[in-house]
Amino acid sequence: MANPVVPSSGVLSPLGLDAVRLSPGFWGDRVRLNHEVTIAHCQDWMEREGWIGNFRDPARRRGREFSDSEIYKLLEAMAWADHPALPELAETVARAQEGDGYLNTRWSGNRYADLEWGHELYCYGHLIQAGVARLRMHGEDTLTEVARKAADHVCRRFMDTAETCGHPEVEMALVELYRATGAERYLEMARRFVERRGLPSLGEIPFGRGYFQDDVPVRQAQVFRGHAVRALYLACGAVDVAVETGDEPLLKAIEQQWERTVARRTHLTGGMGSRHHGESFGEDFELPPDRAYSETCAGIASIMLAHRLLLATGEARYADLAERTMFNVLATGVALDGRSFFYANPLQVRVPAEPREGVNQAAEGGLRSPWFAVSCCPSNIARTFASLPAYFAAADAGGLRLHHYSPGQVRGGGMAVEVETGYPWSGGVRVRVLEGGGRLSLRVPAWAEGATLADAEVSGGYASLAVRAGQEVRLELPVRSRWTFPDRRADALRGTVAVERGPLVYCAESVADEPPLADVAVRLSPPAEVVSAHHDGVVELEADAVLAQPGPDGWPYTREPVTPAAARARVRLVPYHRWGNRGPATMRVWLPLAD
Numbered sequence: 400m401a402n403p404v405v406p407s408s409g410v411l412s413p414l415g416l417d418a419v420r421l422s423p424g425f426w427g428d429r430v431r432l433n434h435e436v437t438i439a440h441c442q443d444w445m446e447r448e449g450w451i452g453n454f455r456d457p458a459r460r461r462g463r464e465f466s467d468s469e470i471y472k473l474l475e476a477m478a479w480a481d482h483p484a485l486p487e488l489a490e491t492v493a494r495a496q497e498g499d500g501y502l503n504t505r506w507s508g509n510r511y512a513d514l515e516w517g518h519e520l521y522c523y524g525h526l527i528q529a530g531v532a533r534l535r536m537h538g539e540d541t542l543t544e545v546a547r548k549a550a551d552h553v554c555r556r557f558m559d560t561a562e563t564c565g566h567p568e569v570e571m572a573l574v575e576l577y578r579a580t581g582a583e584r585y586l587e588m589a590r591r592f593v594e595r596r597g598l599p600s601l602g603e604i605p606f607g608r609g610y611f612q613d614d615v616p617v618r619q620a621q622v623f624r625g626h627a628v629r630a631l632y633l634a635c636g637a638v639d640v641a642v643e644t645g646d647e648p649l650l651k652a653i654e655q656q657w658e659r660t661v662a663r664r665t666h667l668t669g670g671m672g673s674r675h676h677g678e679s680f681g682e683d684f685e686l687p688p689d690r691a692y693s694e695t696c697a698g699i700a701s702i703m704l705a706h707r708l709l710l711a712t713g714e715a716r717y718a719d720l721a722e723r724t725m726f727n728v729l730a731t732g733v734a735l736d737g738r739s740f741f742y743a744n745p746l747q748v749r750v751p752a753e754p755r756e757g758v759n760q761a762a763e764g765g766l767r768s769p770w771f772a773v774s775c776c777p778s779n780i781a782r783t784f785a786s787l788p789a790y791f792a793a794a795d796a797g798g799l800r801l802h803h804y805s806p807g808q809v810r811g812g813g814m815a816v817e818v819e820t821g822y823p824w825s826g827g828v829r830v831r832v833l834e835g836g837g838r839l840s841l842r843v844p845a846w847a848e849g850a851t852l853a854d855a856e857v858s859g860g861y862a863s864l865a866v867r868a869g870q871e872v873r874l875e876l877p878v879r880s881r882w883t884f885p886d887r888r889a890d891a892l893r894g895t896v897a898v899e900r901g902p903l904v905y906c907a908e909s910v911a912d913e914p915p916l917a918d919v920a921v922r923l924s925p926p927a928e929v930v931s932a933h934h935d936g937v938v939e940l941e942a943d944a945v946l947a948q949p950g951p952d953g954w955p956y957t958r959e960p961v962t963p964a965a966a967r968a969r970v971r972l973v974p975y976h977r978w979g980n981r982g983p984a985t986m987r988v989w990l991p992l993a994d
Contacts, residue, residue: 400535401415401416402414402416403479403789404706404710405578406711410710411709411795412710412795414793414794414809416536416786416789418792418810419791419792419808419809420807421807422805422806424807424821425730425935426787426803426805427806429730429733432737433780433784434482434785437733437780437784438477440737441469441473442484442488444774450462451491454492455491457495457505457507460504460505463772464505464518465566467526468522468524469775471492471522472525473488474489474542475782476781476784485533485542486540489533489540489545490541492542493541493542500549500550500551502522503519503522505517511556514563514565515565515601515604516565517564518566520557520564520569521564523549523569524572524573525568526549528571528572529542530547531575532782534580535579551584553573554584554585557588558587562595563600565604566611566628567592567596567633567636569589569636570593570639570640571589571703573585573586575639577589577643586643593636593637593649594616596616597615597620601613606626607625610626610629610677617637617652617653620652620656621655621656622656622660622663622664623657623660624680625679627679628694628700628775630680631671631697631700631703631704634656634704635703635707637649638704638711639707641653650711654708659683661720664680664686665686667883667885668723668728669720670694672693672697674690684886684888684889688891688892688987689747689749690745691743691746691747692745693746695729695732695776695780696775698744699729702724702729702783709721709793709802714859715843718860719845723902725790726902729780729784730976733784734980738769739767740769740771742759742763743762745765747987748765749985751765751985752766753983754983757769757770759771765986766979790802791803791805794812795812795838797838797863798813798814798838798839798840798866799811799838800812800842800861801840803842806818806819812838814836814837814866815833816832822878827873828875829873830873831870832868836865838863838864838866839866842860842862843876846899846901847877848877850862850874851875852864852872852873852874855872878900879900880905880925880928883896896923896989896990897988897989897990898990900938903974904975905988906973906974906978906987906988907972907986907990908971908973908978908979908985908986909986910982914970916985916987918948918949919945919970920945921942921970921991922945922992924943926940926942937974939971940973941969942970943967944969945965946965946966947963947965962994
């Protein structure tokens with residue numbers, strides 16, 4: 400089956416990419432843009448920066464120690480998209496592989512000398528995932544052979560050691576290769592990697608063992624911590640191992656860690672990772688808007704994990720978080736033209752970023768860049784959009800479930816359906832049964848109080864009813880603006896409020912800082928909706944606000960509270976995923992409340 404995640408058991412069964420066809424709309428347009436623009440953009444920059452050239456001549460190597468992984472993520476994107484450039488790039492990679500399966504352009508002469516930072520197994524993970532994608536879409540060829548040789552090398556080298564990699568990733572890749580080939584050694588190798596972590600299996604580093612989740616065994620952890628991408632990739636691998644081995648305690652451990660992380664360490668956008676230091680989770684309720692890291696790759700990893708938990712359990716709350724993160728991190732991470740990207744996704748930017756050309760050497764938020772010195776995010780975006788339709792629906796024991804809404808056709812669970820919707824701008828979802836019949840279940844998001852679907856039974860976050868060929872059903876989701884208040888324990892957010900509409904988080908964006916957002920406070924009257932002039936019917940909002948008037952300069956602290964003079968104003972709010980497309984701007988999601 401052409402799907403990035405194909406578990407052998409679980410409440411839900413995934414559908415192949417050929418079973419979910421997205422038509423023009425919010426997500427269909429982005430999938431097409433990815434195929435037509437972003438994949439080629441990534442390949443061009445990898446050639447320009449010499450990262451593909453490393454496979455031709457490692458002696459003249461350029462880029463970071465993990466840059467090989469970006470080529471592998473690009474190959475995975477190409478595999479899912481059936482991109483014509485794949486065969487030539489795969490041949491370039493294949494020529495660099497050594498006879499025993501080892502493949503790394505940085506460490507060939509000094510293998511596995513630095514498991515903490517070397518990223519060799521991490522790179523293999525992305526190579527194997529690319530090979531699995533190609534195998535499922537096309538069948539055996541050069542890329543699948545390279546991936547299997549590398550996986551066999553990993554099994555020979557690491558099966559009977561106590562070692563693992565400083566950056567988890569290979570675990571879920573090996574499980575997926577097992578699922579695609581039936582070779583038990585890949586599953587066993589993945590299981591051992593998961594069980595070794597936290598014993599500990601790695602050396603001390605300045606960030607501490609928690610940075611790469613080597614402080615406690617996976618089963619004993621209470622919450623996701625350390626480097627956010629590492630933590631989430633490891634959790635994905637643990638879920639995969641648990642599902643394939645029937646290890647219910649391991650699955651339950653990850654579910655509990657996810658629950659606490661979502662409840663206490665996740666941004667309103669679904670973004671994960673509060674600290675620039677270590678690209679890491681903070682402590683509970685440490686959710687500063689301006690210092691939020693919320694890396695695009697961490698958002699993608701969160702979607703991958705939520706999807707795995709959804710397939711295993713069938714519980715809608717996992718789809719709820721996946722949707723929040725898709726609309727407010729994944730869609731935010733790439734510009735509307737498909738050619739520039741965010742690495743970090745803070746919820747407030749105080750100073751407009753300085754525009755720059757070429758490679759961005761940093762990863763600060765607020766600047767869309769065509770490429771980064773560490774460009775994990777663009778290639779991750781490319782492979783995710785290339786496989787995105789696989790996340791939209793699944794089959795269950797009674798029929799078909801739709802998790803996410805986009806115009807298109809879905810075939811599975813004993814039926815074929817056509818979906819028409821203007822989601823997320825409007826909340827009507829019309830589903831026409833083209834063939835077959837059975838139980839059709841449509842997810843009702845947690846925010847959608849008052850949703851209606853005639854004759855449907857609503858349970859566990861899904862509205863379900865029996866359908867037959869020729870029948871049409873319409874789900875009405877109340878997509879309207881709403882105020883959202885933070886938990887009082889999130890001290891960086893006290894005295895603020897945010898605005899959401901349907902699945903979208905909104906923000907105030909000020910190009911050239913006019914008006915100055917530091918002086919804006921909002922009043923709790925209902926935000927007015929404004930349909931933008933854009934061709935895609937974007938809904939923007941306006942809120943009542945006050946604009947503080949500048950006071951005298953001097954010492955910024957006083958003995959008595961001071962209420963600055965303020966003028967009435969209106970503040971324009973745009974969907975968070977669209978901010979930063981009009982040039983340098985300030986931005987904030989959490990808005991101070993007026994007195």
